[in-house]
Amino acid sequence: MDDVEQLLGQLTLEEKVSLLAGQDFWSLPAIERIGLRSLVMSDGPIGVRGTGWAPDDPSIALPSPTALAAAWDVELAERAGRLLGLESRRKGVHVLLGPTVNMQRTPLNGRHFECYSEDPLLSGEIAAGFVRGVQGEGVGTTVKHLVGNDFETDRMEVDVRIPERALREIYLAPFERVVEEGGWGVMSAYNAVNGLPMASNGPLQQVILKDEWGFDGVVVSDWRAARETLGAAMGGLDIAMPALENPWGDKLVAAVQNGDIPEEIIDDKVRRVLRLAQRVGALGTKLTSPIEYDGDAVAHEVATRSFVLVRNEHYTLPLEAAALTKVAVIGALATDARVLGGGSAQVSPPHTISPLDGLSRALSGVDVEYAIGADPRPFLPAAHGPQWSDTRVTVGSHSFTVNPAAVRWIGSLPGGLDPHDVESIVLEATFVPDVAGEHTFAVSGFGTFELRVNGTLLYEGSLHPPGTGRADLLLSPREQRVTVELEAGVPVPVVLRQTLERGLAHSVATTLGHRPPSPDADGMIEEAVRLAAGSDVAVVVVGTTEQVESEGFDRASLALPGRQDELVSRVAAANPRTVVVVNAGSPVLMPWAEEVAAILLTWFPGQEAGAALADVLLGVAEPGGRLPTTWPRLEEDCPVLAVEPRDGVVAYDEGVFVGYRGWLRSGVAPLYAFGHGLGYTSWRYEEMAVNESEAVVTLTNTGARAGREVVQIYVGPSPVDPNRPERWLAGFENVEARPEETVTVRIPLRPRVFEIWDGGWKRVPGEYRIIAGRAVDAPQITATLTI
Structure with missing residues (x-):
């Protein structure tokens, strides 16, 4: 702290202000004379993109945050955070922009997959573990988005009106838990809360976060969320990002010189930036080089631990490999797995294992056959597979290969190129068709395109009208399709040239799509039904698309897109051993739930998707x-x-x-309740002892396999108080046991469990029901406690 004060005293006003705004898209400037290096930030939270999005520098892709929360394991969240801390250091990143702890208030939220939970305690505990892991490697975090960014519609302008009690008990609670854990950063949201834009919201950012909670880290704006000079400076914001359209700089210097803003306010912000720089090794001693780490193993473990088995009739799962001769794998997402959500959470993973690939590898002696069945994707998938050579991408003077044929980045360009030196991107590949007929090619992205197949120009033009904004270009892409007759086994060159306006190559999203000749929609379903009818088991992979779940817009419906519901029902009628794998980051409707043998929710499962799925379906992992x-x-x-x-x-x-608090009040039973999930063994809850600070639960594994159970503790007033939820999550813990083994777990109950917000935190005396359960609707043991 003394070093920070000494260095602060050496800075001019202009230098101080320079440290409070982005010098480009991702970083703050360096001041070499005081030993301060540039602070670099990167999008997360399932991977570390770095300062660009270039596929020649891939990033480990963990399962989505909702998946991480589904494991209900704080230690696992810490391991995931530690991995991303090491990834950050490898990529030269000092601050990872995450985790996201906004509430899953509505399943229509397009960014639901990036949030942990609908419960503030679960969200807060998982986030605290994740932050502890990242920061343990000397990398900062920014828990986001403070606060009320629980949907995407009009997020830049909307005013979210949150009653004070709900604000404290629900929406601020996960942020408070991360601050208590020692988080080094908070990101403020785009939206306004109770009349004030969050980037200028002094009552929340200054009074509650900094003054009341004692937060000593930095508050950084979401990108382009800071739009006022005085309001943001006086409202508790410390860093305005990025450089583009930044309201500070010379305007902030002038405001201080004019007496509109006390220089002490600026000093507090700079002090926080310097403190952060010390913590992450950008000021003074640099951190040592990172140790080796196995990202694939962590991604695989998080995936298997996150999968939720919600239905398993007649013990369909796990499958016994030795008893299988033919397995049908069905669905577009079985080959084109949706492993991560759209928007700022996207990274380019080093590989992606599809469900079909994972099952084919695991069942090497079994006939594993595939049918698409139904295709919900509005865009053609990027060209990939053994028929394609790796696509060579040339950007200016720099070349690299990609597979599949898609390139995307924001910020730094591949090879360190200057955007002003790039005016075109060229994707070149050789395609060897395995079937003759009418092949469909597609172009998506922005700019002007030329697509040539076998030397013939098939498309030339621009997909977007002039003047389309950059955000719309990235989040609302368009596609152009063309068809061409090709012969089987005859190689053809495919060249896609994209022309960009010089200087604007810092944002790129381009895909070369392809679809071979295939039946029409009815024919695809019939083909899948025939395959399922002749197989021992049918594994149907259904889910959402990037055009359904993504940052930037909300969902219009919870229904699965396309004809996937029809596909499941038809396949289930043809084969009673139908297992449905739901590849979606948030809830979808499942009108066929009672028709199928088993349902496994896999969220967006990250780069190890198919390998993890095979392990779970075959019982290698629970x-x-x-x-x-x-x-x-x-x-x-x-x-x-x-x-x-x-x-x-x-x-x-x-x-x-x-x-679930609202579900309990409504009295309507959901399809699957909060906390629900089945394993491959059974449990008997023996006894529970409770006091004000903990619940001690003893349980026995009564099944034939070793297994894991998530013991959930719920608390509710007795009798029920209409002004309070019927019950709420008070604590949880994972336990493991061998068959017939009895284990005891101690679950802490934090003081806040028995408090409400009423102008301050107040303990509510009375009698409480303490419930140990397998879900919010599945109590196993109940005790009473008088407070």
Whole structure:
């Protein structure tokens, strides 16, 4: 601290202000004379993109945050954080932009997959573990988005009206837990809360976060969320990002010189930036080189531990490999796995194992056959597979290969190129068709394109109208398709040239799509049904697409896109041993749930998707997940659903009755409740002892396999108080046991469990029911406790 004060005293006003705004898209400037190196930030939270998005520098892709929360394991979250801390150091990143602890208030939230849970305690504990892991490697975090960014519609302008009690008990609670853990950064949201834009929200950023909670880290704006000079400076913001359209710089210097802002306010912000720089090795002593690490192993473990088995009739799973002769794998997402969500959470992984690949490798002696069945993707998948040579990408003077044929980056260019030196990108590959007929090619991205197949120009033009904004270009891509007759086995060159406006190559998203000749939609379903009918078991992979779940927009419906529901029902009618794998980051409707033998939720499972799926389906690993959010039977059953602002406002009129709290109040039974999940063994809860600080639960594994159980503790007033939820999550812990082994677990109960916000935190005396359960709707043992 003395070093920080000494260095602060050496800086001019202009130098101080320079440290409070991005010098480019991802970093703060260096001041060499005081030993301060440039602080570099990177998007997360499932991987570390770095300062670009270049596929020639791949990033480990962990499962989505909802998947991490589904493991209900703080130590696993810490291991995931430690891995990304090491990845950050490898990529020269000082601050990872995450984790996201906004509430899963409505399943229509397009960014639902990037949030942990609908419960503030589960979200806060998983986030605290993740932050502890990242920061343990000397890399900062920015828990986000403070606060109320629980949907995407009009997120830049909407005013979220949150009652004070709900704000404290639900929405701020995970942020408070991370601050308590010692988090080094917080990111403020785009939206306003209770009338004030978050980047200028002094009551929340200064009064609560810094003054009341004692937060000594930095508050960084979401990118381009800071739009006021005085308001943001006086409202508790410390860093305005990025350089583009930044409201500070010379304007902030002038405001101090004019007396509109005391220089002490600037000093506090700079002090926080210097403190962060010390913590991450950008000021003074540099951190040593990172040790070796196995990212694939961590990604695989998180995936298997996150999968939630919600249905398993007649012990269909696990499958016995020795008893199988033919397995049908069905669905577009079985070959084109959706391993991560759209938007800023995207990275380019070093590899992706599809469900079909994973099962084919694991069942080497079994006939594993594939049918697409139904294709929900509005865009053609990027060209990939053995028929394609690795696609060579040439950007200016730099070349590299990709597989599949897609390139995307934001910020730094591949090879360190200057955007002003790049005016074209060329993707070249050789394609050897394995079937003759009409092949469909597609171009998506922005700029002007030329597509040539076998030397013939098939498309030339621009996909977007002039003047389309950069955010719309990235988050709302368009596609152009063309068809051409090709012969089987005859190689053809494919060249896609993209022309960009000089200087704008810092943002690129380009895909060369391909689809071979195939039946029409009816024919694809019929083909899948025939395959399923002749197989021992049918594994149907269904899910959402990037055009359904992504940052930048909310979902219009919870229904699976396309004809996937019809596909599942038809396959289930043809084969009673139908296992449905749901590859979606957030709840979807499953009208066929009672028709199928088993349902496994895999979220967005990261780069090890198919390998982890094979392990779980074949019993090599137990599905370890429990639901971190409620899955509805019908859309209209959801206690909170709509996301459309009215007169620029979204009012959280339900107060604290969000998520399962709202479901319990409504009395409507969901399809699958919060906390639900099945394993491959059975458990008997023997006894529970409780006091004000902990619950001690003893249970026995009564099955034939070793297994893991998530013991969940819920607390509720007795009798039920209409002003409070019927019960709420108070603690949880994972236990493992061998067959017939009895284990005891101690689960702490934090003081906040028995408190409400009423102008301050107040302990509510009375009698409480303490429930040990397997889900919020599956109590096993109940005790009473008088407070």
